[in-house]
Amino acid sequence: MRIIAFFTAFLIPAAAQAQMCQGFGPQTPRDIALAAGANSVTFPRAPEANQMNLCDIHTHTNAEHKGPGFSVSGGTGEHGGWKCNQTDSLTEAELSMPDGSEAFHGVKPGDTIEVHWVYTTCDVTPGPTLNSCFSDACVNPALRVESQVFLVVNDEGAPDFGDFAYDGNISNGLHQPKSLPSGTGDPVVFAGSTTGPSYTQAICSPMQVTWSVRPECMKVSYQSVQQWGAKGNVFGEDHSHGVRQLVTAPELLAPIN
Structure with a gap:
């Protein structure tokens, strides 16, 4: 019944389907509560995060994914989600x-942000943009994104974003965040792509990414997010990015097993 409901809810008119990107692998973001998908492109699941190098951390306002704990519409367009x-x-x-002063722009108390920790199998050092996940000697790595959706609050007693930062941390010879969020449900793992407002259902991302999205929100201190921006970071991040609207076409989604 769940699969039937999914396909019935997202039947696509012929005109819209003609504009849909063709031949691409599964896309992201998605509603992680819906497991069905009809995209036939497969690729090996990336290793676990602690077996890969962290290469990038960035945020989006609002959440790109829809999930059990973040299901209130923020509207459409680049600043929807x-x-x-x-x-x-x-x-x-x-x-x-x-x-x-505001050191990290595009975030205020009451906002939802989705944070992406991006990992690569390349032997690289973290840096600005997803380009840091590749090198001349490693152009086709496995990629993984660990995702947590946060509710930003003016409360210095709320969880500290700095606990999940990088700050040069090395574990077992690999670049790693100091920790990843826990207590927000078992991550939903699926095959997808890169995200961001430059992509739509008509303009698809060619990248192949293993996603791990935690299903519940966590509060985070606004002050700690600003402190992360104020002291600078190797990712060159000083603002929260826009969102790619939810991908709903079954043809563009992988089944979640």
Whole structure:
């Protein structure tokens, strides 16, 4: 019944289907609560994150994926996406803007952000953009993205974004974040692509990425996000990026096993 409902809900008119990108592998983002997909392109699942090099960390405002804990529509377009379900229950204090300069732009208390930790099998050092995941000697690596959706709050007692930063951390000879979020449900793992507002259902990403998306939101301190931006980072990140709208066409989605 779940599969039938999925295909019925997302039947695509012939005109729209004619504009859909053809011949590409499975695309991202998606509704992680829906397991069905009809894209036949497969590729090997990337190793676990702790067996790969971290190459990039960046954020999107709002969430690109839709999930059980982030299912409130943020609208359409580059600044659409999905919001955490607790957004409307935040306190006045959690929503207030603290004094001080804004070092990391595009994020304020009450916003939802989706953070992507990008990993590669290449022997590289983390750096700006996804280009840091490749090298002249390694142009076709396996890629993995670990994803957590956060609800940003004005509360210095909330989880600290710095706990999930890189800061030059090496573990077992590999570049790694200091930690990854836990306690937000078992990650949903599936085959997909890169994301971002330059892609649509008509303009697809050619990259092959193993995704691991945690299904529930976690609050994060607004102050800690700003501190991450203020002290600088090897990724050159000083703002939160736009979103790629949800991919709903079954032809562009891999089945989630």
